[in-house]
Amino acid sequence: MTKRVWAGLLAGILLVTGIATSASAATVTPKVDARSAVVADVQTGQVLADKNGNERMPIASISKLLTVYLVEQAIKEGRLSMQSQIKVPASIVAISNEPALANVPLSTERAYTIQELMEMALIKSANAAALALGYAVSGTDTGVNQQIQDLLTSWGIKDTTIVSGAGLTNGDMGALTNPKLGADVENELSARELAIVGRHLVTDYPEIQQITSMQTAEVPSGATGTETIENSDKLLADGQGYKFTGLKTGYALSVHSTFIGLTTLEGRQVVTVVLGSDHTFSQTVAMLNAVKSAMTVKTLAKGTVIQRVQVEEARAGEERFPIATKTAVSMFVPTALRDGKLNMTIRSNNDMIAPIAKGHVVDHQETVFVDGGTTAERNAANDYLASPPKVDLIMTRDVAQASQVVQWYRDAKRVIMNLFE
Secondary structure (H helix, E strand, C coil): CEECCCCCCCCCCCCCCCCCCCCCCCCECCCCCCCEEEEEECCCCEEEEEECCCCCEECHHHHHHHHHHHHHHHHHCCCCCCCCEEECCHHHHHHHCCCCCCCCCCCCCCEEEHHHHHHHHHHHCCHHHHHHHHHHHHCCCCCHHHHHHHHHHHCCCCCCCCCCCCCCCHHHHHHHCCCCCCCCCCCEECHHHHHHHHHHHHHHCHHHHHHHCCCEEEEEECCCEEEEEECCCHHHCCCCCCCCCCEEEEEECCCEEEEEEEEEECCEEEEEEEEEECCHHHHHHHHHHHHHHHEEEEEECCCCEEEEEEEECECCCCCEEEEEECCCEEEEEECCCCCCEEEECCCCCCEEECCECCCCEEEEEEEEEEECCCHHHHHHHCCECCCCCEEEEEECCCECECCHHHHHHHHHHHHHHHHCC
């Protein structure tokens, strides 16, 4: 049992400097040939590298991941399955036959499973297949656009204009063009926003990697045929020292190539984003190498004692009882950070009252952060896509309650002592 009264923060916690949670102050500023680039830890959202990460620019076919997320959501809710059969509208079939666009030819004469359309959209970056997935989710040719905007808003990504669930420009949408928008209008997000998208996708639906990691697949083509498609993500075959499991390439005339990747660094899954480059794969690897040389992973182990606290009405009287982390937390810490370590702070003061069972959570969701070095270095190390990682604190021992007689005696003693102060 707890009361919200006791004072005292963890010794050594920095109260004035704070923790950077929204500023783009990542430890590594990658020297890459790209307009924008980001690396972020998937589990914690810690931003490890950032170059111009807040500027929005065309994301092209990376947009398909948003449509795929909505499909996965519909599958989870039971509205679709990977084997659901989809008849594709003629307006979308027409786009599949545009020679200037990446596609697998579709036909109104056959039905396609969600699995087949997902493979087309994610492996070959087939635009019409992505539009067909949007149709399957929304029930209309372009209804998915608003659903994507709503999804982004729910993730804190606001004021977006989505013109295509495939990442096409408005002018490339054929009969589905939005007459209220110019032909050159296209989906735009920042590298940091795309890292949020990638993080949500692989955290909520990790099974998507079964498709994004495929180098080839055989899919239906035309009215009766099939074709073998190849993945445009060349890092799947040769990760240049890293093992990639996705996620998506893209190309926009205004910024050239775009790429969002998923790999592991120091045993932890990270999402990479490179926008506006003619060499997205090599620049992705260069950025990862820069992070690898500048940072290392440290862990605040499960059961780490954070503080010793006094418990009211405890049989042991004035004894202080240890509280510890319920789970382990790992984060990247700059190797150059003086006395670099993971630390914790307690948001609010608690008073605890016996009895308390061993393992009982006595403080919920307290912040873990990288400590050490200068204020600027700490802020850079504590840059996150959202909020910092948090962990519960538990009592490490059973704390028995004193008898009522003992409590009366202690109360009387305090009253008498106060009289003579």
